[in-house]
Amino acid sequence: MQLRFAVFALFMGSFVLVAEAAEISQFRGSRGDGISVGTQPPVEFSELKNLSWKTQIPGKGWSSPVIADGKLWLTTAIEVFPDESEREKLLLEAGDEPRKFHEKQIAKSITLKLVTVNLSSGKLDEMIDLVHIEKPDSIHRMNSYASPTPFIDGKHIYCHFGTYGTFCIDRNSLSIIWKNQIPQNHSVGPGSSPFIYKNLLILICDGVDKQYVTALDKMTGESVWKTDRPEMDAPDGNRKKSFDTPIYVKDRLGREQLICMGSQWVVAYEPETGKEIWKVLHGKGFSVVPRPVVGNGMVYISTGFGKAQLWAIRIDGTGDVSETHVAWVVKRNIPTQPSPLLLDDRLYVMGDTGIATCFDAIDGTTVWAKRVGGNYVASPLFANGKIYFANQEGIVKVIEPNDKYKEVASNQISGQIKASPVAIENAIILRTEQNLYRFEVDDTSAKKNISIEN
Structure with a gap:
């Protein structure tokens, strides 16, 4: 098997490079942190430059692609849309308030x-039907019914759609080995991606109605453990929901x-049992999306909606370490959706409204901040x-990642980008x-082969 890039084994924030086959297994790459080792994607590209192929994907989904077997694997939702009068009726039946109709979409x-x-080649090879849902819940207009990124493990791929x-x-056979439905009220649609640990499939299930982390047997789909989240001080379930990835x-x-980051609390669990190791109360943050990153003996979290903050927490504690293990907190220009990127002792974040910031990862001081525009x-992604x-x-x-902002390229393509980019070999996939x-x-x-599949 040809070897392409490397992954790491974490030990208090240090990592060792080991060879791995050319595949991307999960959200934010096989490392799970947005770092792609050994790849060389282009710096400049457009619809007319360095384009290998462009393929239309039916339906809608904001899941990132994963890669194995010389294929890109991604999820999508084929929606049947209502007209405006049907839309309002469906939203009312779903329990949405008329004053919030403008925030929602429904199929x-x-x-x-x-x-x-x-x-x-970019050829669309297969479309495998997984489930058909009549009258699904409403979701936020910025979300999709297929936002969680799949996870590749062994000869299987695991697709998660929240409550669906x-x-x-x-x-190989493209057959469904098992399926499991864990009902929950997302309020704005699914978002948490699955994670594999040994023989367990880990899911964060932080809905409006209930909040917990669970582990399923990855070969059977049967429940192995389930741990409720810590008690929260919130006026309603909307302030308890979250959409993070372990x-x-x-x-x-x-x-x-x-x-497992969540609303108000970030908690470390024993993977085998679900038992709490330590936890930190980070405040009133909710609807958390950014996946944490780990390094320098700390975990770096963004606290989500409300007033987003960036926290650095030492990971060697036990019990409630809210008063003892918080290394630093930053309260300005912190994203509520994009995840942070950690490169040694520098932490890079991009705010929702286009303010990029580089922090010293050890003490939290700002190295530079730059308004680059956009949403x-x-x-x-870090590559090449x-x-x-x-x-x-x-x-x-x-x-370029350094102690001054240095832009080397600005590339324009058609359409919105909400799925996180990935790098493979000498390419970037968007x-x-x-x-x-x-x-x-x-x-x-x-x-060049530009393939448009319908």
């Missing part, structure tokens, strides 16, 4: 699918930790010595609301 029905695209179901699919770390004491949901920031206007800013792109450095431009 008459949805069919959730797993899509495969050939990595080399969790699926284990054999990647991260795994082994601390300096040798303890394995599954760190951001996608998390940043550069940082890629992709915004909703279809612009990808490329900067998903917009309609298309999937592969841009790569290739001197043989005559080989």
Whole structure:
């Protein structure tokens, strides 16, 4: 098997590079932190430059693609839309308040699918039906019914759609091995991506109605453990919901930790049992989206909606360490949706409204801040010595990571970008609301194959 890049083993924030096959297994890459090792995507690209292929993806979804078997795997929702009078009726039946109708979208029905695209040619190969839902709940107009990113493990791929179901699919036969439905009220739609630890599929289930973390047997879908979140001080369930994705770390004491960010609390659990190791009360933050990153003996979290803050927390504690293990807190220009990017002792964040900031990861001081413009949901990518920031206007800013802001390229493509970009080999993969792109450095431009699949 040809070897392409490396992953790491965390130990109090340090990492060791080990070889791994050319695949991307989860949200934010196989490392789970937005860092792509050994890849060389282009710095400059557009619809006319360094474009290898462009493929239309039916339906709508903001899940990021994962890669294995020479294919891109991603989820989508085929929606049947109501007219305006039907829309208002469906929203009322779903329990939405008329004053919030402008924030919501709703479908008459949805069919959730797993899509495969050939990595080399861009050909849309397969569309696997997973489940059909009549009268789904309403979701936020910025969300989709297929936002969680799948997880590749062994010969299987795991697709999660929140309350609409969790699926284990054999990647060879494309058959559904098992499915499980864990009902919950997301209020604004699903968002948490699944995570695999050994033989367990970990899901954060922080809905309006109930909040907990659970582990399923990855071979059967049966429940192994379930741990309720700490008690919250909130006026209603909307301030308790969250949409985060777990991260795994082994601390300096040798303890394995599954760190699960949520509203008001961030908690580290024993992966095998779900038992709490430590927890920190971070305030009133809710609807948390950014996936934490770990390094320097700390976990770095964004506290979500309300007034977003960036916290650095030492991970070697036990019990409630809210008063003892918070290293620093920053309260300005912190994203509520894009995840942070940690490169050694520098932490890079992109605010929702286009303010990029570099922090000293050890003490939290600001190294630089720059308004670059645009609106951001996608998390940043580090590849080939550069940082890629992709915004909703279809612009990808490329900067050099150092102690002064240095932009090296600004690339425009068609359509919104909300899915986080990924790098593979000498290419960058971008998903917009309609298309999937592969841009790569290739001197043989005559080989270009622009594929539009309907």
